Amino acid sequence: MSSSLMSNYARLPVTFVKGEGAWLWDEQGTRYLDAISGIAVCSLGHAHPKVTAAICEQAHQLLHTSNLYGIKHQHTLADTLTHLAGMETAFFCNSGAEANEAALKIARLYGHEQGYSSPKIIVTEHSFHGRTLATLTASGNLKIQHGFAPLMPGFLRVPYNNIQDIQQLAADNPDIVAILVEPVTGEGGVIVPDSTYLQELRALCDQHRWLLMLDEVQTGIGRTGQWFAFQHSGILPDVMTLAKGLGNGFPIGACLANGTAAYLFKPGQHGSTFGGNPLACRAALAVIETITQDNLLQRVRDLETQFTLGFQEQLVGIEGVLDCRIKGLMMGIELAWPCGQLTSTALTKQILINVTAERVIRLLPPLIINDAQANDIITLVSHLIRDYFNSAAAGQRG
Template sequence: MSYEEISMLGEKHLINVYNRLPLLLERGEGTRVWDSEGNEYLDFVAGIAVNSVGHCHPNVVEAVREQAGKLIHCSNLYHIESQAKLAEKISELSFGDKVFFGNSGTEANEAAIKLARRATENNEIIAAEGSFHGRSLGSLSATWKNRYRGPFKPLVPGFSFVKYGDIEELKNRVSGETAAVILEPIQGEGGVNVPPEGYIEAVREVCDDTGTLLIFDEVQTGMGRTGRWFGYQHYDVEPDIISLAKSLGGGFPVGALVARKEVAEAFTPGDHASTFGGNPIACTSALATIKTIEQEGLVERSRELGSYMRNQLKKIGEENSWVYEVRGKGLMIGFETDGKAQEIVDNALEQNVLLNKVSDDVIRFVPPLTVTKKEIDKVVSLIG
């Protein structure tokens, strides 16, 4: 089918919740994707921070193929080898002892919110202004933007917001009713916002002093994106719970809730479940992705190339007053401009480069962690 036929078919039958670009992607390899006309694009969106090991990495393709030929799905009524192994691997890499698997970021956060309520027997959750935690009603209740929340009120009771970075406001907000504070270690959708120095450590202290759980939403920052395995590892703290998704499965849908043992034990059989959560192919894909990140040193690469890209972008800022700020960690980079985000995205697309904006002002760069310096130079030269 042609692009025109497919886009018309979608317009007729798909519910209209996405603003799609006029592009039909058919194939991907590494940092490159190809459209239905055979045009090649350099992909600095990577499924919005999903394709961390690049498109169709041979390790992931091979692992998924092999698993698909053995067992595509079985219920959590039974034991699943790749699920247990993936939980072990995530525990090794993180603070966590126990893992629950779902299929997406919003589900991971739903599970985190439920676990926090169950473990503390409190109901209130404090989130941050600028946050994004997902679209299901619990996660949406912790999401800041009124455009997303407003049309769906009433939301889940017990959620409130404090200014991201303002420790005094948080201190005043936490009460005997607070179950948890939920934060992104670096805010993604909110504009790639890095918290002020000392803030995350101070949040941990407030939580410790008041018996409040600390949840980090690592859906976007996790799995090496920021130059550490997890965003929280940039700070001198350990959370009680994290949520993961996006790049965890290397492109295959998988989400996870990770918790300290004492917190995780609040859940007992029947408290939570997911039919597809921890599916054999999803977990096999995630294991192959993590192995690839380790083998190819992609966490370090993210740190080094992220720093390189930020420096190159800052040079544009030195010469152009319309650049306000370059920020981020590793290969999660925000480029704040004076209202030029759409123009930059459109111009890049004309030059066969895929970029993503999170607002009228801010471009978010989240390329595969396998990206090369030469590719970064190409993108930077398009902007500057």
């Protein structure tokens, strides 16, 4: 690989040159089953004809004009997303980290409006919100913060899926203005919180007049079987961030807001040169149209059942499997030992998986996979896990 690239990624030794649906092909023409979708991005699979057509058509018309001028498709996308979410306004950017930056700035503006010169935002352990300085500070992962001090001030951290500690923080810190949380942690190991967690957070935020800000960068756009994961809980956030699946591989992020939060930004207070350009918005509109027309939210819920039953059957009796957590098509199989090497073992079996939080096999297949592909993922991953523990046991015996 080229030595003129910075060495910030630990890449696997494969380069893909073509994709179609849930399949990817490498330079040698070997075909792989994609169970990670470019980390929850290509939810409609690779080279989806409707997204490709929308991008090509728009590229022939107009790529970019900047936010100095009106952008018709940006308005349409804002209307569409706010309608789906039951929220009021949208801001567009290019990535998840940028979407969260917008949310954090909204929280600070909200605090300053109430007279707090140093407003605080509650964040959680095991969270991941991005790699900019503010979002890596917000993230509950010491590894990604290491070497980047001084970090941003103004964050208070609590355990994930825990309400009591927040109540304690509220008693000690009058200048808290918001909570930022993932409805299901992605990078943190696919932790699915109690079904009442978001409702309890909503109640706390209402009680203290804090903004409830949900990072749906990974969970949003159908990944959990609803358009947005908060819709499983029957609550509404004040702020929600999106990216990843929104453009199916075309970079786009969004920050949606409700109530007071929806109208805090005034001209000049936030922006992005590329954010919400005609091309990105057309891609996102094609994604939303396809998920709707193909009834993919129901399909994700059916696949959740198929994966749950399949893994229950195939993983039974494997001692080193501690947990199998599934919400829609976000899956985390927690093993007793670190298992990062399984990503390269999986490559040799022509399947793409991911390991996060050191011991959690993470699967994020495209929402368009068929039953046979789902069964192949269950079988291949279960075999990988069995082989892993068998060879480790053999190593110990030897």
